Amino acid sequence: MLSITNLNKTYPNGTKALNNVNLEIGTGMFGLLGPNGAGKSSLMRTIATLQQADSGDIEFNDINVFTEPDELRKVLGYLPQDFGVYPKVSAEMMLNHIAKIKGIQSKTDRKAYVADLLNKVNLYKFRKRNLGDYSGGMRQRFGIAQALIGNPKLIIVDEPTAGLDPLERNRFHNLLSELGEDAVVILSTHIVDDVINLCTNMAVFNEGSVVVQGHPLELSNTLNGKVYRKSIAKDETELYQSKYNVLSTYLRSGNLYVNVFAEGVPGEGFEKVANNLEDFYFYSINQPQTV
Numbered sequence: 001m002l003s004i005t006n007l008n009k010t011y012p013n014g015t016k017a018l019n020n021v022n023l024e025i026g027t028g029m030f031g032l033l034g035p036n037g038a039g040k041s042s043l044m045r046t047i048a049t050l051q052q053a054d055s056g057d058i059e060f061n062d063i064n065v066f067t068e069p070d071e072l073r074k075v076l077g078y079l080p081q082d083f084g085v086y087p088k089v090s091a092e093m094m095l096n097h098i099a100k101i102k103g104i105q106s107k108t109d110r111k112a113y114v115a116d117l118l119n120k121v122n123l124y125k126f127r128k129r130n131l132g133d134y135s136g137g138m139r140q141r142f143g144i145a146q147a148l149i150g151n152p153k154l155i156i157v158d159e160p161t162a163g164l165d166p167l168e169r170n171r172f173h174n175l176l177s178e179l180g181e182d183a184v185v186i187l188s189t190h191i192v193d194d195v196i197n198l199c200t201n202m203a204v205f206n207e208g209s210v211v212v213q214g215h216p217l218e219l220s221n222t223l224n225g226k227v228y229r230k231s232i233a234k235d236e237t238e239l240y241q242s243k244y245n246v247l248s249t250y251l252r253s254g255n256l257y258v259n260v261f262a263e264g265v266p267g268e269g270f271e272k273v274a275n276n277l278e279d280f281y282f283y284s285i286n287q288p289q290t291v
């Protein structure tokens, strides 16, 4: 169990990135959903002991993250949102090196372990290629592999699927859900579908605060029967935005639609849509006080 209590962080430039964050996260996959700049990476870096909070507490099982950062690092696997690689080193060499640091002493064991990891992220074929020559998605998969070394009990992955093609995204999802069976896995993303498909629990984060926390399906049910859709002309967006509580505007096969929140049928031409998490997400970040 990861417990985050009253966590606050203001950067030296005055940005309040974490505003009294409280979260209880158990074993399984936890999705952190929020717009750009919400504070997801700040929270993840803080849990990963890479930056300090101004106040608050984080505990993982018996480990106090702030006073025992070395203990936390032993059980942590972390994939940062952006990370550099040593360009002239191959994936195999690098993973071997990290595995050694993480305590896998026997050379034969390490070789087998690294080969298994490379297979898991589908990089075995490219294991000898220098990291500097990897494509963006390959580099991301290398990052995933290095985060999994040492059988971590707390896995933090910051937008792990960014840049992955659909096949690799699927592969990664399967891998993560396996890991989620006996570890706490925290995943940040903008992709609502990732959260629905993978996570048993989630939080919506906005402007440094937890807006809402719960089970993805239960949360999307809170808007039951209150979301309506209409196909509109391209120049009508502003009109609808001024008249209705618009959750989203989006294109489907070239046609423009609005989804609006309303207690009853909002007007002519609207049809009720089965509520979905994306609508809920937009709803919760637009009006956190009413959720």
Ligand SMILES: Nc1ncnc2c1ncn2[C@@H]1O[C@H](COP(=O)(O)OP(=O)(O)OP(=O)(O)O)[C@@H](O)[C@H]1O
Pocket: 011, 012, 013, 015, 016, 017, 034, 035, 036, 037, 038, 039, 040, 041, 042, 043, 081
């Ligand atoms: N090192 C820093 N110094 C100053 N401000 C920072 C720093 N890192 C982040 N911020 C600011 O803190 C806020 C939260 O940033 P953070 O990177 O945590 O958001 P995020 O939710 O991860 O966003 P994204 O979805 O774009 O990755 C933003 O306003 C950002 O500009």
Ligand SMILES: [Mg+2]
Pocket: 040, 041, 042, 081, 158
């Ligand atoms: Mg981020």
